[in-house]
Amino acid sequence: EDQVTQSPEALRLQEGESSSLNCSYTVSGLRGLFWYRQDPGKGPEFLFTLYSAGEEKEKERLKATLTKKESFLHITAPKPEDSATYLCAVQVHSGGSNYKLTFGKGTLLTVNP
Amino acid sequence: ETGVTQTPRHLVMGMTNKKSLKCEQHLGHNAMYWYKQSAKKPLELMFVYSLEERVENNSVPSRFSPECPNSSHLFLHLHTLQPEDSALYLCASSQVQALGNIQYFGAGTRLSVL
Numbered sequence: 001e002d003q004v005t006q007s008p009e010a011l012r013l014q015e016g017e018s019s020s021l022n023c024s025y026t027v028s029g030l031r032g033l034f035w036y037r038q039d040p041g042k043g044p045e046f047l048f049t050l051y052s053a054g055e056e057k058e059k060e061r062l063k064a065t066l067t068k069k070e071s072f073l074h075i076t077a078p079k080p081e082d083s084a085t086y087l088c089a090v091q092v093h094s095g096g097s098n099y100k101l102t103f104g105k106g107t108l109l110t111v112n113p
Numbered sequence: 114e115t116g117v118t119q120t121p122r123h124l125v126m127g128m129t130n131k132k133s134l135k136c137e138q139h140l141g142h143n144a145m146y147w148y149k150q151s152a153k154k155p156l157e158l159m160f161v162y163s164l165e166e167r168v169e170n171n172s173v174p175s176r177f178s179p180e181c182p183n184s185s186h187l188f189l190h191l192h193t194l195q196p197e198d199s200a201l202y203l204c205a206s207s208q209v210q211a212l213g214n215i216q217y218f219g220a221g222t223r224l225s226v227l
Contacts, residue, residue: 031212032213036218043117043119043218043220044203045218046217051213087156091212094169096168098163098168098169098211099212101156101158102155103155105153105155
């Protein structure tokens with residue numbers, strides 16, 4: 001069974017204090033790894049897709065990296081507006097020409113001013 | 114109107130009521146999804162429609178009934194729900210259900226079953 005585990009469940013940082021969120025996965029045939037951001041009362045918002053080990057993508061203060069077993073979301077000098085729940089999802093083949101996403105439980109990030 | 118729109122945003126219903134959730138996408142996509150998001154649990158995929166054909170039904174109880182009349186609209190019909198069905202129901206759309214295609218989400222309907 002495909003599994004996605006995110007850690008920590010919650011992370012509290014001071015503004016400017018860099019850190020990383022982890023997403024480890026056990027899947028049969030990873031096709032892609034997705035990161036989303038979810039604000040309270042809103043749906044998930046797409047951030048990045050990574051396809052192969054060693055790949056990195058950046059957006060503002062966020063950088064996502066991928067290995068064969070896990071992905072990291074590095075947050076450099078975070079600001080209070082980076083506070084949100086960060087979701088990781090793996091894309092796997094679900095039969096025929098179809099693919100599906102399996103999500104982790106998310107990491108709730110709080111950045112204090 | 115842009116993106117993925119879900120209505121209503123909040124819904125309170127009794128266990129004997131019948132209600133429907135609506136989702137509309139303005140992105141020109143041709144695959145649509147229903148997810149359930151409960152506290153402390155990962156998003157659970159419920160149904161997938163690709164080119165208006167249901168391609169996935171993840172062992173969802175029959176008290177949830179999806180309908181996809183065209184590629185822009187998706188409904189979730191609810192009847193005789195249980196309190197444990199209280200959750201955030203999210204709709205998403207993508208350009209077919211294919212490798213690398215990004216799913217875009219609506220804001221969700223917060224459902225409370227009394």
